[in-house]
Amino acid sequence: MAAHTHPSGRRSTIYSVAQACGVSSSTVSRAFTRPDLVRDDVRERILSTAAAMGYRPNRSARATATGRTAMLGLVVPDITNPFMPPLVRAVQRAAADIGCSVTLMDAEESAGAETQLIGQLHGQVDGLILASPRASSRALAEAIDELPCVLVNRVVKELPSVVCDNSGALAHLGDRLAGHGHRTFALLSGPSASWAAKQRARAIRAWANRKEDAGVSLVELGPFDASYDGGRRAGAALLDTAATAAFAFDDVMACGVLAELDARDVQVPMQRSVVGCDDVLLARMVTPSLTTVAAPMAALGDTAITLLHHRIANPGIAAETVTLSGTPVVRDSTAPPAPPAP
Amino acid sequence: MAAHTHPSGRRSTIYSVAQACGVSSSTVSRAFTRPDLVRDDVRERILSTAAAMGYRPNRSARATATGRTAMLGLVVPDITNPFMPPLVRAVQRAAADIGCSVTLMDAEESAGAETQLIGQLHGQVDGLILASPRASSRALAEAIDELPCVLVNRVVKELPSVVCDNSGALAHLGDRLAGHGHRTFALLSGPSASWAAKQRARAIRAWANRKEDAGVSLVELGPFDASYDGGRRAGAALLDTAATAAFAFDDVMACGVLAELDARDVQVPMQRSVVGCDDVLLARMVTPSLTTVAAPMAALGDTAITLLHHRIANPGIAAETVTLSGTPVVRDSTAPPAPPAP
DNA sequence: CTGAAAGCGCTAACAA
DNA sequence: TTGTTAGCGCTTTCAG
Numbered sequence: 085m086a087a088h089t090h091p092s093g094r095r096s097t098i099y100s101v102a103q104a105c106g107v108s109s110s111t112v113s114r115a116f117t118r119p120d121l122v123r124d125d126v127r128e129r130i131l132s133t134a135a136a137m138g139y140r141p142n143r144s145a146r147a148t149a150t151g152r153t154a155m156l157g158l159v160v161p162d163i164t165n166p167f168m169p170p171l172v173r174a175v176q177r178a179a180a181d182i183g184c185s186v187t188l189m190d191a192e193e194s195a196g197a198e199t200q201l202i203g204q205l206h207g208q209v210d211g212l213i214l215a216s217p218r219a220s221s222r223a224l225a226e227a228i229d230e231l232p233c234v235l236v237n238r239v240v241k242e243l244p245s246v247v248c249d250n251s252g253a254l255a256h257l258g259d260r261l262a263g264h265g266h267r268t269f270a271l272l273s274g275p276s277a278s279w280a281a282k283q284r285a286r287a288i289r290a291w292a293n294r295k296e297d298a299g300v301s302l303v304e305l306g307p308f309d310a311s312y313d314g315g316r317r318a319g320a321a322l323l324d325t326a327a328t329a330a331f332a333f334d335d336v337m338a339c340g341v342l343a344e345l346d347a348r349d350v351q352v353p354m355q356r357s358v359v360g361c362d363d364v365l366l367a368r369m370v371t372p373s374l375t376t377v378a379a380p381m382a383a384l385g386d387t388a389i390t391l392l393h394h395r396i397a398n399p400g401i402a403a404e405t406v407t408l409s410g411t412p413v414v415r416d417s418t419a420p421p422a423p424p425a426p
Numbered sequence: 427m428a429a430h431t432h433p434s435g436r437r438s439t440i441y442s443v444a445q446a447c448g449v450s451s452s453t454v455s456r457a458f459t460r461p462d463l464v465r466d467d468v469r470e471r472i473l474s475t476a477a478a479m480g481y482r483p484n485r486s487a488r489a490t491a492t493g494r495t496a497m498l499g500l501v502v503p504d505i506t507n508p509f510m511p512p513l514v515r516a517v518q519r520a521a522a523d524i525g526c527s528v529t530l531m532d533a534e535e536s537a538g539a540e541t542q543l544i545g546q547l548h549g550q551v552d553g554l555i556l557a558s559p560r561a562s563s564r565a566l567a568e569a570i571d572e573l574p575c576v577l578v579n580r581v582v583k584e585l586p587s588v589v590c591d592n593s594g595a596l597a598h599l600g601d602r603l604a605g606h607g608h609r610t611f612a613l614l615s616g617p618s619a620s621w622a623a624k625q626r627a628r629a630i631r632a633w634a635n636r637k638e639d640a641g642v643s644l645v646e647l648g649p650f651d652a653s654y655d656g657g658r659r660a661g662a663a664l665l666d667t668a669a670t671a672a673f674a675f676d677d678v679m680a681c682g683v684l685a686e687l688d689a690r691d692v693q694v695p696m697q698r699s700v701v702g703c704d705d706v707l708l709a710r711m712v713t714p715s716l717t718t719v720a721a722p723m724a725a726l727g728d729t730a731i732t733l734l735h736h737r738i739a740n741p742g743i744a745a746e747t748v749t750l751s752g753t754p755v756v757r758d759s760t761a762p763p764a765p766p767a768p
Numbered sequence: 769c770t771g772a773a774a775g776c777g778c779t780a781a782c783a784a
Numbered sequence: 785t786t787g788t789t790a791g792c793g794c795t796t797t798c799a800g
Binding site (some may be wrong): 095097098099109110112113114117141142144145146147148149150 | 776777778779780
């Protein structure tokens with residue numbers, strides 16, 4: 085198949101198409117951007133000869149003219165975290181629905197890089213989605229500076245956001261475990277700087293408090309790194325307590341816990357139950373598979389894009405934060421506690 | 427901190443900066459793009475007042491003027507595959523080094539989406555990196571149509587590419603296993619359409635052939651899906667053979683194998699050894715941790731970008747394909763075979 | 769070393 | 785419904 089270049093060797097433009105069709109360039113432009121404004125037969129002629137000539141609208145030119153790039157920025161703290169890829173996919177899909185593509189920026193776990201990347205995105209995208217950013221509120225606000233944006237899984241004053249509330253699901257799982265007979269629970273908390281870690285810890289504490297009368301007690305361990313190695317350490321710490329069931333900050337940490345317990349020959353779920361959070365792919369793959377709470381990825385992405393889109397269209401609108409709920413997923417890492425040793 | 431907008435409310439441009447500095451717009455332009463062409467003191471004055479005014483070059487305008495967007499497209503077949511995030515990161519980092527950002531496109535495992543996305547990227551990026559694309563060579567060539575591009579982990583005639591050759595590492599691991607006393611090996615092959623699957627299968631076959639004299643025999647199973655579930659099936663199939671060691675297509679499949687064997691109470695590595703491929707994060711996290719071959723991610727990304735950069739600068743240059751090597755990583759999923767049953 | 773001016777490809781009033 | 789005419793913000797000859 086021949087390359088779709090103008091005979092002259094240059095890419096075809098609305099002008100070359102216009103000439104070939106015997107219409108003006110504006111008509112060609114309209115045929116693409118406001119099809120309703122051009123007579124049917126003309127439009128079709130334009131569209132087909134444009135296709136034949138391999139014409140592709142030049143996004144940059146369009147962007148300079150309109151002031152809109154039709155691109156959204158998505159900055160993630162760590163693309164390597166299994167939570168992110170599904171989010172990226174969800175955001176991308178939703179963005180496509182509103183005619184936008186997304187440029188992904190990975191901060192490689194550095195808060196500094198985050199703000200720098202945001203800066204870089206200015207004038208390159210119409211809006212920003214920040215997935216659980218690590219930068220301080222101040223730094224964030226400064227970097228964002230006027231650019232429409234929405235946060236995912238973090239709330240910052242004055243900024244719109246969509247967050248996932250896991251307290252219901254966590255309580256449900258807690259109840260279930262208590263029903264199984266567990267009484268002493270461990271909270272393996274995540275990084276103290278993490279918004280999500282705070283939320284989850286709070287949710288679990290609240291649940292445990294409510295259950296105090298039922299004999300439930302909670303021992304708090306950590307903070308631990310939200311990583312496999314952090315999980316190994318958390319697992320070791322867990323064994324120093326009387327807890328028979330543990331809430332890990334997230335699935336990755338839970339995997340570490342599983343590994344550490346296995347290494348010390350303590351059986352899961354027979355001797356200890358462990359629950360993760362997020363339901364990343366990994367949760368299904370480890371042995372035993374993880375009981376966890378699934379984040380509503382698609383909805384998270386959709387909502388973020390909807391909010392952002394709205395915000396781009398109506399600058400200066402008030403910042404709202406919408407809350408979605410996680411749902412409990414019971415797998416093989418939870419069970420009744422072992423009967424007291426003989 | 428005040429928003430960095432011109433008093434008039436509009437974003438500042440080279441013109442507003444020029445005016446503020448009492449120079450012409452071209453000088454401001456040069457101060458940013460060809461600093462060497464403007465006198466030191468002038469340049470510094472410009473740069474600092476530009477900063478003070480919060481000026482940011484408008485990428486789109488620059489792009490229309492120069493014909494270069496300083497953006498690269500990266501299309502992946504499935505961002506959810508744990509192999510991809512590190513690649514994305516590596517590519518992005520390398521791209522940043524040459525002043526480009528990258529827009530990520532996830533084909534969600536559809537070959538059709540792949541070519542469509544490539545089409546969408548035309549006129550939006552200066553070049554393309556296609557990570558193990560699934561689309562046919564023909565479809566690919568047609569969609570690419572003149573856009574500079576390099577493939578990763580796949581070779582297609584006439585197209586430059588960077589690939590990872592695992593044959594050396596695989597042979598090394600095979601030798602090691604044979605040294606342990608294993609004699610019957612299984613090849614759990616990946617999707618027949620996958621270029622990588624073909625390469626790996628070929629490498630293992632070649633190794634086994636070479637070792638025939640040493641009593642090594644190879645049983646080929648599959649093809650299986652390159653997924654956890656595919657791995658479960660592969661694990662089941664494995665147990666129907668006399669093989670004591672298995673090469674899985676990749677780490678994800680290997681995880682499935684591990685799970686299936688565990689479910690059937692066969693111990694790894696005591697009763698079976700299994701080796702994966704790629705060394706994704708997962709490989710370290712499962713129990714037992716996977717012996718595998720590590721892909722040189724950073725080098726893969728670097729090389730891809732270098733090749734692409736080169737190609738963008740010199741259109742019409744001949745397509746070269748550079749080969750990098752994977753390195754063996756021994757972990758806990760391999761060991762000597764169990765002594766024959768009593 | 770700096771300025772003037774043309775132009776990149778497209779859109780958006782405004783007329784016709 | 786279509787064409788004319790200005791720009792959008794930046795780069796880039798070409799003069800000076």
